[in-house]
Amino acid sequence: xxxxxxxxxxxxxxxxFGSRLIFKGVSCVLDPASIMLVAGPNGAGKSTxxxxxxxxxxxxxxxxxxxxxxxxxxxxxxxxxxxxALSALGNLEFWNSVYGRxxxxxxxxxxxxxxxxxxxxLEAAGTFSRGMAQRLSLARVLLVEPELLxxxxxxxxxxxxxxxxxxxxxxxxxxxxxxxxxxxxxxERDLGRADTVLQLSGRAMAYFGPAGEFSREAL
Amino acid sequence: MISSTLAIAxxxxxxxxxxxxxxxxxxxxxxxxxxxxxxxxxPGERFSPQQAMAIFWLCSSFAVVLIFSLLxxxxxxxxxxxxxxxxxxxxxxxxxxxxxxxxxxLLLCQVFFFPAALVFLGLDPGGNPGGLALxxxxxxxxxxxxxxxxxxxxxxxxxxxxxxxxxxxPLQVPLLLGGIRIGVGLMQGVPLAALGDxxxxxxxFDAVFSGAALFLFPHVFRGE
Amino acid sequence: xxxxxxxxxxxxxxxxxxxMAVGQYAIWVYAPEEMTMGLVQKIFYxxxxxxxxxxxxxxxxxxxxxxxxWTGKEKWDVLAGVLAEVGVLFSGLALVTGSIWGRAAWNxxxxxxxxxxxxxxxxxxxxxxxxxxxxxxxxxxxxxMRAVLGIxxxxxxxxxxxxxxxxxxxxxxxxxxxxxxxxxxxWTTVWINVVAWGALFAAVVLARYHGAGFARRVEAxxxxxxxxxxx
Numbered sequence: 144x145x146x147x148x149x150x151x152x153x154x155x156x157x158x159x160f161g162s163r164l165i166f167k168g169v170s171c172v173l174d175p176a177s178i179m180l181v182a183g184p185n186g187a188g189k190s191t192x193x194x195x196x197x198x199x200x201x202x203x204x205x206x207x208x209x210x211x212x213x214x215x216x217x218x219x220x221x222x223x224x225x226x227x228a229l230s231a232l233g234n235l236e237f238w239n240s241v242y243g244r245x246x247x248x249x250x251x252x253x254x255x256x257x258x259x260x261x262x263x264x265l266e267a268a269g270t271f272s273r274g275m276a277q278r279l280s281l282a283r284v285l286l287v288e289p290e291l292l293x294x295x296x297x298x299x300x301x302x303x304x305x306x307x308x309x310x311x312x313x314x315x316x317x318x319x320x321x322x323x324x325x326x327x328x329x330x331e332r333d334l335g336r337a338d339t340v341l342q343l344s345g346r347a348m349a350y351f352g353p354a355g356e357f358s359r360e361a362l
Numbered sequence: 363m364i365s366s367t368l369a370i371a372x373x374x375x376x377x378x379x380x381x382x383x384x385x386x387x388x389x390x391x392x393x394x395x396x397x398x399x400x401x402x403x404x405p406g407e408r409f410s411p412q413q414a415m416a417i418f419w420l421c422s423s424f425a426v427v428l429i430f431s432l433l434x435x436x437x438x439x440x441x442x443x444x445x446x447x448x449x450x451x452x453x454x455x456x457x458x459x460x461x462x463x464x465x466x467x468l469l470l471c472q473v474f475f476f477p478a479a480l481v482f483l484g485l486d487p488g489g490n491p492g493g494l495a496l497x498x499x500x501x502x503x504x505x506x507x508x509x510x511x512x513x514x515x516x517x518x519x520x521x522x523x524x525x526x527x528x529x530x531x532p533l534q535v536p537l538l539l540g541g542i543r544i545g546v547g548l549m550q551g552v553p554l555a556a557l558g559d560x561x562x563x564x565x566x567f568d569a570v571f572s573g574a575a576l577f578l579f580p581h582v583f584r585g586e
Numbered sequence: 587x588x589x590x591x592x593x594x595x596x597x598x599x600x601x602x603x604x605x606m607a608v609g610q611y612a613i614w615v616y617a618p619e620e621m622t623m624g625l626v627q628k629i630f631y632x633x634x635x636x637x638x639x640x641x642x643x644x645x646x647x648x649x650x651x652x653x654x655x656w657t658g659k660e661k662w663d664v665l666a667g668v669l670a671e672v673g674v675l676f677s678g679l680a681l682v683t684g685s686i687w688g689r690a691a692w693n694x695x696x697x698x699x700x701x702x703x704x705x706x707x708x709x710x711x712x713x714x715x716x717x718x719x720x721x722x723x724x725x726x727x728x729x730x731m732r733a734v735l736g737i738x739x740x741x742x743x744x745x746x747x748x749x750x751x752x753x754x755x756x757x758x759x760x761x762x763x764x765x766x767x768x769x770x771x772x773w774t775t776v777w778i779n780v781v782a783w784g785a786l787f788a789a790v791v792l793a794r795y796h797g798a799g800f801a802r803r804v805e806a807x808x809x810x811x812x813x814x815x816x817x
Contacts, residue, residue, distance in 0.1 A: 162810070194585060199448065214449075225440050226436065228377050515735070528710075533711060533742050536748070543752070571741070578737060581733070
């Protein structure tokens with residue numbers, strides 16, 4: 144299970160804010176072509192754990208190893224990461240050059256088409272509803288074609304069609320060998336899509352293992 | 363790194379001019395300062411070249427603070443700062459991109475400050491425009507290198523970024539002295555070679571703070 | 587966490603009292619009165635140690651700031667703040683004593699001297715640094731920001747000094763040599779006082795460090811108590 148082919152490998156990770164313990168002893172592995180669901184009550188530190196996994200935060204103790212370079216990593220969370228004063232296309236153009244993807248305008252418009260924003264390509268993203276901004280955020284994820292994808296409750300504010308779109312992209316990402324770490328509030332709905340589950344509870348890791356053996360009563 | 367640095371600078375300039383704003387706030391404040399200082403001379407009385415240069419650089423110094431406050435505010439809405447930290451862009455590239463964008467905006471402001479100083483302060487540009495341009499570029503670079511580093515500290519601090527000015531202004535002192543002294547020298551027809559010491563000082567400031575910023579910026583702009 | 591050094595503080599406080607007493611004796615009794623300036627010259631024995639130790643303090647802020655970035659330990663952040671406080675106090679007193687000296691020696695309260703101007707600019711920089719420290723809520727990020735400011739401020743010192751010196755070289759200087767003809771007894775007095783003020787400097791820094799350390803400990807204890815009651 145600890146094979147060098149894993150996308151993500153956490154060993155005994157602990158984190159504090161000041162002197163306040165958030166969680167301790169988190170160890171887990173993410174294999175290619177798999178989806179890991181992160182569960183736990185509010186304030187259990189799920190978002191913090193995701194930030195540590197993505198390298199935004201350094202853990203106070205333990206080690207994190209990522210098997211992919213930064214340019215193959217994408218993150219989608221509560222925040223849309225959208226520049227309101229730029230057009231939808233302008234936003235994508237910027238990330239296109241930062242990630243060195245080399246797509247032309249036709250390619251970028253194709254991405255906007257996939258998330259249903261083609262008709263709004265030249266409109267300032269600041270005028271978008273939350274759902275539309277999240278779809279633009281999804282287009283950014285599609286642009287990166289990540290091998291490692293972090294999702295922090297991305298379906299908040301998405302309509303049914305957009306959620307279906309997101310779930311399709313998750314399946315597609317897994318099918319091409321990418322790994323996904325996914326924080327979801329709707330376990331009922333999303334457990335079936337996951338391969339593994341990591342549960343945070345009582346300032347520690349309460350469960351990490353196959354999704355099939357995870358009992359919901361533990362929550 | 364160069365292409366993504368340029369992407370940052372291009373994006374920031376587009377954002378700055380979106381909605382037709384640009385560095386309008388900085389330009390207006392500078393023009394206002396020039397006008398107010400012009401009141402300190404009696405009618406018909408001329409400002410000395412040193413006074414006029416000092417006022418010109420004071421305006422530029424205020425403009426830099428406003429410009430970098432604007433440039434880093436762009437990364438606050440929707441937490442794009444986090445998106446940049448997650449991207450493959452080296453964080454020093456972000457500093458360099460912001461510094462470049464700031465330099466362009468500052469030069470643009472000075473396009474307004476300079477004629478204002480001519481009109482209101484009786485500034486006499488002298489006969490060495492090339493030397494003057496070189497000096498302005500050298501001093502501006504230092505102002506922006508420092509602005510890019512300190513400006514990032516104001517990021518996400520709310521009202522506290524106004525406090526940073528009390529430490530930025532005294533740090534700029536060597537640059538401002540250099541800008542004033544070289545400017546006055548050039549206007550009075552002193553040859554460029556005779557101002558070598560001052561150019562050396564300005565370049566030393568640019569180099570020292572560029573080095574410091576490359577080393578320190580990753581500590582300022584990070585995900586915590 | 588924070589270690590405290592009560593015995594060292596006692597020793598430094600006792601040494602300060604003794605050295606200061608000896609220093610004052612040297613100033614007022616042992617050292618001869620200067621011929622041209624008279625009694626006012628004795629300000630020099632206060633001015634010089636204050637100026638020296640303030641620059642040591644500012645260097646210390648920079649060194650402690652580097653250690654903050656390197657080790658991430660809170661104690662270095664606390665030490666940097668304490669050193670900046672004492673540095674601002676000492677350089678402020680050095681400026682005031684220097685100004686009084688200038689009034690007596692050169693008949694002006696303020697003149698463009700590279701050392702004076704550098705001290706004034708540094709006083710502004712570190713006073714600003716202290717205001718920012720006081721305004722900050724703290725946390726790991728705040729400590730890093732303060733450390734970066736502490737380093738940048740010190741990097742600026744040689745540039746400020748060079749520019750102040752160049753600036754003066756065009757303006758004719760008001761003064762020539764500063765303290766040219768000191769007699770041997772005067773030098774002895776200077777050194778005794780440098781050491782005495784050094785002991786006071788160390789004692790004040792250590793006492794303030796203890797105070798700041800205790801404050802952080804109390805905060806941490808309060809957080810722990812709150813956590814216990816929440817559970």
